[in-house]
Amino acid sequence: MTKAIHGDDKRRIGERLRLRRKLRGMALKHVAEKSGLSVGMLSQVERGLITPSIKSMRSICDALEMPVIWLFEGPAEQSDDDIEFVVRRPFRRDISYENGAILKEILTPDTQPKIQMLRFVLEPGADSGEPYSNAEGGKCGLVLRGTLELELNGRRLNIREGDSFAFPAQALVRFWNEGQQPCEVIWVVAPATV
The missing domain is CATH 1.10.260.40 (lambda repressor-like DNA-binding domains)
Structure with a gap:
């Protein structure tokens, strides 16, 4: 019904x-x-x-x-007092790609379009696909566990657990997980894109 x-x-x-x-x-x-x-x-x-x-x-x-x-889903159940600034854990929105091999959780509320924080979990072998870029802004991140392979304008970087990174959003970027364990990354984008 x-x-x-x-x-x-x-x-x-x-x-x-x-x-x-x-x-x-x-x-x-x-x-x-x-x-x-x-x-x-x-x-x-x-x-x-x-x-x-x-x-x-x-x-x-x-x-x-x-x-x-x-x-x-999500923030509709949150208190109107905090919905503009807080995303409670149970109300995070997520998207999965590559048949669930990449999970993207949106950690910031839509009311803040100048910045966006995401949590990515990449299963072994997961790949973001063809390099892409954004018209403006910047991106940065922190690898919480595992190893992230990051390609920026054709240059390959190996980002290990505890390492952080930053680059202009106009750079051509691609990322993947070559490891045997899942890779978890906090990714920040300004302005928001998702």
Whole structure:
């Protein structure tokens, strides 16, 4: 049985979509083009005036590069007093890649788009894929356990447990775990990207 979405839920979904859109630096028009929906409808969804169909919700989330589940999980259960600044452990959002070989947990609230802290866990053999970069900002991290292989602009670096690193976000980066044990990394990005 599905639960109907009412008042506060509509408002929360709209707020999360607006925060995500702003975090991604996208105009309503761009989201409308990518999702195939009208600007007017998206505006009403963001203001909590209407609830999109499941199909429309998926289209919006695809355009914003976010899982639909993020609209319904996590910080909604946290106290309104701390939700702007604190992400309680049980309410962390996560994404997995490579059939679960890479787990990414988002440790900072969406209300702070100028910086983002992530926790990565890479299983042995996990690889981030082709090198990528961001248009602005910087990245840094700390390896909590295991060894991280990091490639920056074609230069390969071996980052061991306890080592930290930093580089400009414009650098082409790729990372992987060649070890036999999982690798855990705290990764910080400014501005936020996820």
